[in-house]
Amino acid sequence: MSQEMLSRQDQLLELLLNSRKGLSIEEIATRLEISRNAVKQHLTGLENSQLVKKDTLNSTGGRPSRNYVLTEKGINHFPKQYAWFCSLLLAELKDEMKDELFRAFMRRIAEKLAKTLKPQFLGKNLAERTELLVEIMQSLGYHADLSTGPVNTETAIEAFNCVYHDLALQHPELCEFDRTLMTALLEQPVEQTGCMANNDCSCLFKIKLNADCV
Known part of the structure; x- marks a missing residue:
């Protein structure tokens, strides 16, 4: 054209x-x-x-x-300024709260979202829940995939983009939202070992696969 x-x-x-x-x-x-x-x-x-x-x-x-x-x-074809407005809101919230309160706020939001998604995860083992979580992340715009360790006892979810990267650069506490959401949905601790906001090549979230959870 x-x-x-x-x-x-x-x-x-x-x-x-x-x-x-x-x-x-x-x-x-x-x-x-x-x-x-x-x-x-x-x-x-x-x-x-x-x-x-x-x-x-x-x-x-x-x-x-x-x-x-x-x-x-x-x-919606015309430009929007959602990220700019969200940044204003987050900056104001952060000014009103101490750092730990702001992180706790992010965790509460994640926990509320997890409750709405939880029914999709019922009756699934950890491996199935992890695959479903990746599918949900992909539907939200993440280029995410599973990454399995060499001895197959450690699985990670690797995201090669961040859907709110600019916001995360200004407010790294947003990563607390991701970790809390993943932990709640997988019912297993999640450790973030890579973050694009810290100039890593991807965001990497490691999940320990214990034998009784698979």
């Missing part, structure tokens, strides 16, 4: 963002100063990408026309 077409589609999305009631093909063509056929082509591509959709049918006394609006995906 050409750069010009991408630029036109971005312009079209911005038009719809500023016209929440939607615009017709004719209105879009007029504002972008392009043909109706060109607008239809752009709209087809944006519909296929689920960024826009047909909405209300307008009756102007002549031939009815269909308005186009942004979908939720289309609205």
